[in-house]
Amino acid sequence: MTLHFMERIALEDDGPEGAADDPVFCVHGLGGSGNIWIPMMAALARHRVLRIDLPGSGLSQRAEGALSVSRFVDAALMACERLGIKRAHWLGHSLGTIVCQHLAVMAPERVSSLALFGPLLAPADAARQGLKARALKARHEGVTGMHSIALQTVQAALSRETRERNPLAVSFVRDALMRGDPEAYARSCEALAAAQPAYVDRITAPVLLVTGDEDAVAPPQGLRSLADRMQSSLNLRSVVLPRCGHWTTLERPDECGRAWTEFMGSVSRLPRRRSGTAVHRAERVHRAERVYG
Numbered sequence: 001m002t003l004h005f006m007e008r009i010a011l012e013d014d015g016p017e018g019a020a021d022d023p024v025f026c027v028h029g030l031g032g033s034g035n036i037w038i039p040m041m042a043a044l045a046r047h048r049v050l051r052i053d054l055p056g057s058g059l060s061q062r063a064e065g066a067l068s069v070s071r072f073v074d075a076a077l078m079a080c081e082r083l084g085i086k087r088a089h090w091l092g093h094s095l096g097t098i099v100c101q102h103l104a105v106m107a108p109e110r111v112s113s114l115a116l117f118g119p120l121l122a123p124a125d126a127a128r129q130g131l132k133a134r135a136l137k138a139r140h141e142g143v144t145g146m147h148s149i150a151l152q153t154v155q156a157a158l159s160r161e162t163r164e165r166n167p168l169a170v171s172f173v174r175d176a177l178m179r180g181d182p183e184a185y186a187r188s189c190e191a192l193a194a195a196q197p198a199y200v201d202r203i204t205a206p207v208l209l210v211t212g213d214e215d216a217v218a219p220p221q222g223l224r225s226l227a228d229r230m231q232s233s234l235n236l237r238s239v240v241l242p243r244c245g246h247w248t249t250l251e252r253p254d255e256c257g258r259a260w261t262e263f264m265g266s267v268s269r270l271p272r273r274r275s276g277t278a279v280h281r282a283e284r285v286h287r288a289e290r291v292y293g
Helices: 034-040 069-083 095-106 125-157 160-165 167-178 182-193 220-229 253-268
Strands: 002-006 009-014 024-027 049-053 088-093 111-117 207-212 235-241 285-290
Touching: 002 069, 009 034, 009 069, 024 069, 024 095, 034 049, 034 088, 034 167, 034 253, 049 069, 069 095, 069 182, 088 095, 088 253, 095 111, 095 182, 111 253, 125 167, 125 182, 160 167, 207 220, 207 253, 220 235, 235 253
Parallel strands: 024 049, 024 088, 088 111, 111 207, 207 235, 235 285
Antiparallel strands: 002 009, 009 049
């Protein structure tokens, strides 16, 4: 494993550089880091895997200036340029799913497929106000505010079963937030609060959408609405995980890994197309699935 630093942006680079398939590029969500993908690494093992810490998060907390979805997209594309990556399979969680959607619209030639966990098109108005309030709390209350935010997140964003039976997932979420820099976290909240929808109807790459049945941030009905908008995707699959909240890769890593592996199997059977090539409706595959763990 190699740790890269590029303009105060940290990225972990793991796996064989000479792998035959395109690498996997992982983008975390609000309050997370590249570490949220560790539970899925067994499923990603045959690929070169790149896990970025977005500006303002994880090892990239020292990144200065205002944060935005466009800045996050630019950071990911900059990393690809520096590392010579022409195309990748993109995995996103929560805020990271918005980043991946915008990237797929802006630079479709960079995208072999999208796998979006806890997917969001953009925050609802009430969520935007909540994010702004959370930013103020982190900025004005510092460590004490981050402790309170961590406890609220555990209660609201993890499923009941996770809270009761998966102390490692609970401790990960608590630690990630409690150790976060309050100002950097506040700027990340503001970036998500200001996020606008991407033109997802233009995305032709294969797409996997995964959420939990207890995910209040990206509920199943939101997943179905997003899937309906992605009518141009050549291969669109939707998965709802039972007894799972918003931190899908931590709460149900085996099921997430299995869903992605099966999705990649279907992607490998698709004809390779040039970026921007129109997809004939008869060639599109759309399967709604439910995984029971």
